[in-house]
Amino acid sequence: MSDYYWDTRIEYLRNSRDLYYNDDYINFLVKMVWKIESPVHIIDFGCGYGYLGLKLLPLLPEGSTYTGVDLGDQLLDEARQLYAKLPYETEFIQGDIQEIVLERKYDIAICHAFLLHVPNPMTILQKMMDTVVETGKMITFEPHWISNMANFHLHGPTQSKTVQLGLLQKLYEQSAAQSGKDGNIGMKIPVYFSQLGLQNIECRVSDKVNFLHPNMEDSHKQKLYQSLLDSGYADAPTQDRESFIHNLIDRGATEQEAITQYENELLLSQEFHQESTITYAANMKITFGTVVRRL
Ligand SMILES: C[S@@+](CC[C@H](N)C(=O)[O-])C[C@H]1O[C@@H](n2cnc3c(N)ncnc32)[C@H](O)[C@@H]1O
Numbered sequence: 001m002s003d004y005y006w007d008t009r010i011e012y013l014r015n016s017r018d019l020y021y022n023d024d025y026i027n028f029l030v031k032m033v034w035k036i037e038s039p040v041h042i043i044d045f046g047c048g049y050g051y052l053g054l055k056l057l058p059l060l061p062e063g064s065t066y067t068g069v070d071l072g073d074q075l076l077d078e079a080r081q082l083y084a085k086l087p088y089e090t091e092f093i094q095g096d097i098q099e100i101v102l103e104r105k106y107d108i109a110i111c112h113a114f115l116l117h118v119p120n121p122m123t124i125l126q127k128m129m130d131t132v133v134e135t136g137k138m139i140t141f142e143p144h145w146i147s148n149m150a151n152f153h154l155h156g157p158t159q160s161k162t163v164q165l166g167l168l169q170k171l172y173e174q175s176a177a178q179s180g181k182d183g184n185i186g187m188k189i190p191v192y193f194s195q196l197g198l199q200n201i202e203c204r205v206s207d208k209v210n211f212l213h214p215n216m217e218d219s220h221k222q223k224l225y226q227s228l229l230d231s232g233y234a235d236a237p238t239q240d241r242e243s244f245i246h247n248l249i250d251r252g253a254t255e256q257e258a259i260t261q262y263e264n265e266l267l268l269s270q271e272f273h274q275e276s277t278i279t280y281a282a283n284m285k286i287t288f289g290t291v292v293r294r295l
Pocket residue numbers: 006007013017045046047048049050051052069070071072075095096097098111112113114117118
């Protein structure tokens with residue numbers, strides 16, 4: 001059993017991905033926005049078990065290929081097993097993206113929920129860009145946590161009783177300043193693309209609004225409930241009240257903010273169950289641009 005964090009999170013990855021996009025929206029992006037009409041060679045940075053490839057390959061012209069790079073051995077084993085049953089040409093490369101040297105031979109470099117986990121996103125974006133041929137594309141799907149949290153609505157309590165946006169904004173900013181890893185990176189990538197000299201930069205938002213409610217069909221209800229549960233939106237506080245509050249104060253919260261946050265998380269965990277009524281949109285930001293090098 002691997003002790004690499006992401007190798008232990010395969011179930012979470014598998015169960016949470018359905019919350020983000022409707023398949024018709026991905027189809028719309030490929031066909032109407034990116035207009036991919038001839039085969040492309042794609043490289044996916046931080047590919048995990050190959051989620052993006054599974055979504056994109058069926059929509060791409062025949063002859064397209066998918067290369068995934070990740071640190072997780074078990075994630076890549078899972079990917080190899082999944083793709084072995086499919087008719088696509090794929091390659092999975094195990095390695096640390098911080099260190100690995102990759103060839104410049106891909107038409108599109110992509111990533112999904114990856115850049116928020118690196119402390120040096122500009123360096124990694126440059127590295128991604130270095131793998132793309134002239135006039136190829138970069139496409140990133142990354143979160144903007146604060147809009148994600150603003151889009152979680154549990155019917156019943158007023159939103160401020162379950163989600164305290166002001167404090168979350170402060171905590172996200174503080175942790176990004178400390179570690180360089182930024183859960184709000186989605187809204188910044190257009191700026192980074194511009195600084196790297198990409199052209200035709202655009203940014204879109206994921207389309208899906210999930211709706212859990214008592215009247216929905218049982219198997220859909222169970223699946224959606226499990227996805228929301230696994231995503232941790234309604235986890236009970238993991239520490240006792242005192243430690244939780246001290247921890248948040250250490251991270252920059254006022255005492256009152258820390259107490260309210262504790263009460264919010266507790267209430268949300270108590271009110272969240274399979275028969276709850278919830279609307280939730282992940283608000284992933286999809287940024288794309290064309291690689292043009294000034295020689
Ligand atoms: C949130 S997961 C996303 C996985 C996949 N893109 C998806 O959306 O299902 C982040 C992924 O980035 C990978 N990762 C993070 N830092 C990495 C690094 N330095 N080198 C290679 N992979 C890395 C992790 O192993 C993990 O699979």
